[in-house]
Amino acid sequence: MADPVVAVIGAGQAGFQVASSLRQEGFAGRVVLIGDEPGLPYQRPPLSKSYLAGESGLDELWLRPEAFYEKQEIELITGEAVTAIDRPGHGVRLASGRTLECDQIVLATGARSRMLPVPGAELEGVLPLRTLADADVLRDRLAQVRAIVVVGAGFIGLEFAAVAIAAGAAIHIIEVTHHPMGRVVSAPTSGFFTEAHRSWGAAISLGTGVSRILGDGRRATAVETSDGRMLPADLVLICIGVVPNAELARDAGLATDNGIVVDELLSTGAPEISAIGDCANFPTRFGSTGPTGHADTLSGHSRVRLESVQNGVDQAREVAARIAGKRAGPYDKVPWFWSDQRDLKLQIAGLTAGHDLTALRGHPDSGSFSVFCFAGDRLIGVESVNRPADHIIARRMLVGDPHLSPMQAADESYDLKAHIGRRR
Amino acid sequence: MPNITYIHPDGSREVLDVPVGTSVMRAAILNSVDGIVAECGGEMMCATCHVYVEEAQMPLTPPQSDDEKAMLEFTASERKPNSRLSCQLAVTPEMDGLVVYLPESQV
Incomplete structure (x- = not known):
C-alpha cells in the first residue's frame, strides 16, 4: 500500500503547525502544505504591531526557514489556491488544474477581511490589514499619510492606531458599537483602552458608522459618518472583522455555519476531513452559554469560532496527534x-x-x-x-x-x- | 559573531554563530534547532522557548522582567533557578560561548 497522504489546506499558523506536529508525532506518510499566499508561512500577530512599526523584519516573521520544510519532508506549495475538494476522488484540485490524491484533509483555510459595503470602498487608499501584503502596503504608506480614519475598533484596528499615531499621523477611530473590542472584552477593559487611545491623541467616535467614502475620483479623501460628519482621510483602514473561508467545505457538501462546523474531535461530517483555527466552528465548555453563545443540542456546550494563535496551534496539535494515531480525545484547551x-x-x-x-x-x-x-x-x-x-x-x-x-x-x-x- | 551552544536532552549539541541583537530563540528557529517551539513568536505569551542557561553563565544574561518571571510559571518542563525564556536572551558580545540546555518538552 502506498504511503498515506495528508493535505493541509492553508499555510498560516494553524496549517504550519499541523504539518510540523505530524512529523513530531512520527507520521511517516506524505505531508503536503498548500497556501494561496506567496512565500514561506509566517506569523500574523506582528503585522499590526512590530512589523508594521518597522521594528522587526521578515526574518522575524517567518515561522521557520525554508530548510526546515526540506529537513522535515514537508512538501510546501505556496502561491496556489485549492479550488475544490473531490470527495469521491479522494483528492483536492488546485488552481493550476493539477490534482493531489490524499487520505486525510485538514482545512486550515483561515479567514479574510470583511469588506465595508458602502460607496467609495473601492477607492485607492481604502485598505484592510490581514496579510503580509496588506502590511507591506500600510508600512510604506505610514511614512507619508497625514490623516487616517480607522473603521472598526477591534484588536487590529486599535493596534494599528497605536502604531500609526506613534508614526505621527492624525487618527480618528470610528466604531459602530459603543464598546471598542466589545465582542471580546468586558466594559471596564473596553473603557480603559478607549481612554488610553484618547490620551495618546486619537479621536474616537463610538456608536458611529460609515455612510460613504469620498474621493477625488481615484483616491480616498474623506469619510462621511452615519451622523453626517466629514472626516478628512488620506488612508482609511477597514478592520470590521473577518469572514471565515468556508466555501471549499460548503462546496464539498460539509456543514457550515459561521465557519466550518466540526465536532469535539475537530472532525467535519466527513471522517477524512478536519478543520482547525480561524475557519473552524467547534463546541467548547469555555465561556458562557448566555446571550452570545449557541447551545449545541448534542453536547450541551456552546459553539465558537476563535481567531487566535493559541486556538490555531492547539487545535493543530490535536488533529495531528489523531491523524498520526497517537491519541484522540475531545479538544479542550483553555483559550488565550x-x-x-x-x-x-x-x-x-x-x-x-x-x-x-x-x-x-x-x-x-x-x-x-x-x-x-x-x-x-x-x-x-x-x-x-x-x-x-x-x-x-x-x-x-x-x-x-x-x-x-x-x-x-x-x-x-x-x-x-x-x-x-x-x-x- | 558570538557563538551559542544548544545541548539537547540526549546530550547532542549544536553550535550556532549568532548576530548580536538576535535572540537565542530566533537563532534556534532560523537554524531549525529542534526543541524550541516559540509558538507566540517572542511575545512572552507561551513559554515554549524555555531553556536552562549554564549556571556559571547566568550573570552574562540580562535580568528577568516581570512578564518573563510570570511566564516561567507555565513551562512544560520543570522550572529551575537557571530557567529562561530564550526569546528574552538577545545575544550580546559578552554572551559569546553561552551554553543553553534544551528541556525534555516545551508543550
Whole structure:
C-alpha cells in the first residue's frame, strides 16, 4: 500500500503547525502544505504591531526557514489556491488544474477581511490589514499619510492606531458599537483602552458608522459618518472583522455555519476531513452559554469560532496527534489571547463574552489591573492589563473548575496561586 | 559573531554563530534547532522557548522582567533557578560561548 497522504489546506499558523506536529508525532506518510499566499508561512500577530512599526523584519516573521520544510519532508506549495475538494476522488484540485490524491484533509483555510459595503470602498487608499501584503502596503504608506480614519475598533484596528499615531499621523477611530473590542472584552477593559487611545491623541467616535467614502475620483479623501460628519482621510483602514473561508467545505457538501462546523474531535461530517483555527466552528465548555453563545443540542456546550494563535496551534496539535494515531480525545484547551497597544499589554484567558458580573483586581488608574469575569458564580475568563502574573494564574485556574468567588478575585491580599494549590 | 551552544536532552549539541541583537530563540528557529517551539513568536505569551542557561553563565544574561518571571510559571518542563525564556536572551558580545540546555518538552 502506498504511503498515506495528508493535505493541509492553508499555510498560516494553524496549517504550519499541523504539518510540523505530524512529523513530531512520527507520521511517516506524505505531508503536503498548500497556501494561496506567496512565500514561506509566517506569523500574523506582528503585522499590526512590530512589523508594521518597522521594528522587526521578515526574518522575524517567518515561522521557520525554508530548510526546515526540506529537513522535515514537508512538501510546501505556496502561491496556489485549492479550488475544490473531490470527495469521491479522494483528492483536492488546485488552481493550476493539477490534482493531489490524499487520505486525510485538514482545512486550515483561515479567514479574510470583511469588506465595508458602502460607496467609495473601492477607492485607492481604502485598505484592510490581514496579510503580509496588506502590511507591506500600510508600512510604506505610514511614512507619508497625514490623516487616517480607522473603521472598526477591534484588536487590529486599535493596534494599528497605536502604531500609526506613534508614526505621527492624525487618527480618528470610528466604531459602530459603543464598546471598542466589545465582542471580546468586558466594559471596564473596553473603557480603559478607549481612554488610553484618547490620551495618546486619537479621536474616537463610538456608536458611529460609515455612510460613504469620498474621493477625488481615484483616491480616498474623506469619510462621511452615519451622523453626517466629514472626516478628512488620506488612508482609511477597514478592520470590521473577518469572514471565515468556508466555501471549499460548503462546496464539498460539509456543514457550515459561521465557519466550518466540526465536532469535539475537530472532525467535519466527513471522517477524512478536519478543520482547525480561524475557519473552524467547534463546541467548547469555555465561556458562557448566555446571550452570545449557541447551545449545541448534542453536547450541551456552546459553539465558537476563535481567531487566535493559541486556538490555531492547539487545535493543530490535536488533529495531528489523531491523524498520526497517537491519541484522540475531545479538544479542550483553555483559550488565550493577547494584544499589544503601545505600552499596554492586554492578555485574556478564557472566553469572557456572556459574563454577568465582573470583579476588578488592582486599579485601572494605576495602568495595571485584571477584570475577572463571572457567569452566575462561575469564573469564565480574566482580562489582564500589564498584570502578567494574573493572566498565567487564570490560565491554570480555568483548566478545571476554579471555585473562585468575586470577593476573592477583587481582594489583592488573597493569594490566587495558593488558591490553585488548594484546589489540586 | 558570538557563538551559542544548544545541548539537547540526549546530550547532542549544536553550535550556532549568532548576530548580536538576535535572540537565542530566533537563532534556534532560523537554524531549525529542534526543541524550541516559540509558538507566540517572542511575545512572552507561551513559554515554549524555555531553556536552562549554564549556571556559571547566568550573570552574562540580562535580568528577568516581570512578564518573563510570570511566564516561567507555565513551562512544560520543570522550572529551575537557571530557567529562561530564550526569546528574552538577545545575544550580546559578552554572551559569546553561552551554553543553553534544551528541556525534555516545551508543550
